[in-house]
Amino acid sequence: MSSLSLKQAEEFAKTSPGEAEQIYKQILAQNAGNNENLIRDQELALVKLGELYRDYRKPDELSSLIRSSRSFMASIVRAKTAKIVKTLIDLFSEIPDTLPLQIEICKETIDWSVQEKRIFLKQSLETRLVALYLDNKMYHDALSLINSLLKELKRLDDKMVLVEVQLLESRVCHALRNLPKSRAALTSARTSANAIYCPPLLQAALDMQSGILHAEDKDYKTAYSYFYETLEGYSSQDDPRAISALKYMLLCKIMLNLSEDVYAIINGKLALRYAGREVDAMKAIATAHKNRSLNEFETALAIYKDELGNDPIIRSHLAALYDTLLEQNLVRIIEPFSRVEISHVAEMVKLPTPQVETKLSQMILDKVFHGILDQGAGCLIVFDEPSQDLTYEAALETLKQMGNVVESLYEKAAKLT
Template sequence: MPAAHDLEAAHALSKTAPAQAVETYKALLAASNGKSEDGIRAKETSITRLGELYRDLKKPDELAALIRSSHSFLLTVSKAKTAKIVRTLIDLFSDIPDSLPLQVEVCKETIQWAVSEKRIFLRQSLETRLCGLYLENKLYTESLALISTLLKELKRLDDKNVLVEVQLIESRVFHALKNLAKSRASLTSARTSANSIYCPPLMQAALDMQSGILHAEEKDYKTAFSYFYEALEGFSSQEDRRAVLALKYMLLCKIMANLAEDVHTIVNGKIAQKYTGSDIDAMRAVATAHEHRSLQEFEQALAKYKDELGNDPIVRSQLAALYDTLLEQNVLRIIEPFSRVEIAHVAALVKLPTAQVEAKLSQMILDKVLSGILDQGAGCLEVFEEQSADKTYEATLETIKQVGQVVESLYEKAGQLSA
């Protein structure tokens, strides 16, 4: 009971006096409680809570030291519980800024310890996490190499739970490499494996999220939206922080599908009301700019919410395409009444630098969106009149084809008469 009392005291101190709470947890870990069930349980709780405290205090080195010093104690608990504790502690690094290299280092060290202690399940779990860390670190070659080894082993052992997670990471790696065909294939394999077991809600939500991302890449925004909605419900039911990201992608799909007005309805809906913040505000600002067809508002939103819109590669690539389309529509509307117009005048109306507008006009001419020529000496755009297509060539080919068929028919009939 004293250990339980000390745990409660340390937990209370963690909110008011974190430094004292750290010392209390350390004392509990250093205490010699033998191998009693209560003593072991108290140490398990102390390790996890101390790790969370180091996370809140942004102390990655102390968290790494805690994991390394816990190896001897973890040998006294069950293998499944060891795997859960270690994985939880390593995942805590994710909330500490600039700690990714140290997280990779600690993960590798713990894998070596698991190998030496013949903890196969722990090793597989940590190697799966390491694949994800390689992906976050953009070490795609290392991630794919480790995934390939893991997949062979997991298929042989028929461990479907870990297999689903590894196949999902493989899909995400191929997506990061822009290999959508292989990304879809890996996701299909993950869904097939998931169908044969009980798939936990968080894993199912992660599968739905990846499905939505791939459909969005193919510009099938309606299907992508439905997958993101399923992911939002899954993450929300487990109070997972990825729910905000799923909601953000839902709003992105509505914007990309030219249904920006639906964004405000969704944000004010029951399931989305508890997810307020800068990410949702950013999507609302983009939706408003898109509704107004205003490039200036669009650029203001991109500048104001630089982190929210620029750091996410999926949002960034989709909004880049949207900005390009919006710019094209604005330029076409402005030059429509002219046969010759100054590029500087067009730039002033769209409120963008002249060089950027000139580059866009050049691209539109090459893509045959616009019929015209740039007179760079005079700084003008000459717009050609739309000429109706000459149908003579097509009509001539059709006539020749019909005459050929008539001649062949006559030739066959002549052959029948001569016979």
């Protein structure tokens, strides 16, 4: 009877969600006892009701469902409990602005798993909580939980969860800009992964983090190869994160001044299935970079604000790229002048005068060119490149060689006596 009701509820889910909700609740309210068929139907009804709340954006009802279902989950097989709990908590991720509620539910469920002495469920939920802390930028809470988790996992020798936690540690340290520790955590994760069968999605996540860290070191060639592996991994599993891997691949080609390769990749067989605004955004950046056009670059950033601005990895590298592009444009503009008005330079690059003045000042300090800013007259005075006098370096080299000769003679004299 309950199987028939489940089918009815699924039919009502799209047309009459209220009726579907009532049917699912009726199935869950029945006393299953030792009736395995009914228990199986109740497990399915629990997940389906959660999906219904997700589809209709009802996070409070979903959190109430998780809380009220704990007595039922305490009565079923532990392995199934872990799967259902994680599935229900993951449903929050598709409802906007629910991170704080998701963290609260996750903490409550961890406390429940401790009471029920379900250690593996507790560790799995704590790993999920670390990921939620990372998404919510609660980095120090994440590191604190990671430290306690790592001690437990190393004691229990649970390599699979250990790899996930070490990877999360690498991501948290990267977010905190602690790159040496991020690399060390990733190396530990890869070492642990070598001892077990690593599922494709976890392997792709490891490759993604490797690519991100190589990109931080400006080693875009190696980063590209890791992102390519990531794209293949996520693509084979139809994971939506594949589009991020593709964007990072295109970013690497742009940073390597290989804009032509961007068009070839976009038209390739693997990338064609991900055609859309995300890819169009990277294509626009590649075109702007190829043309050395700040105006086109800024237009692309404005048109594709969400696609380029919401990803911290893309945002940070594009900021560096914009800075380099601005420097190149400024050097080209001031090259014919020995004295030029800053307002004229600003007009040429179509940027506010104070911004251009600040950038020119920074370039002088970085010795990109030699000159001074005459702020009273609002002018930039450019000097010729100073000629290097090699006499000083030659004298130092001569003294160094003389020192070596004297040392050698002293050693030989010591042997004679």
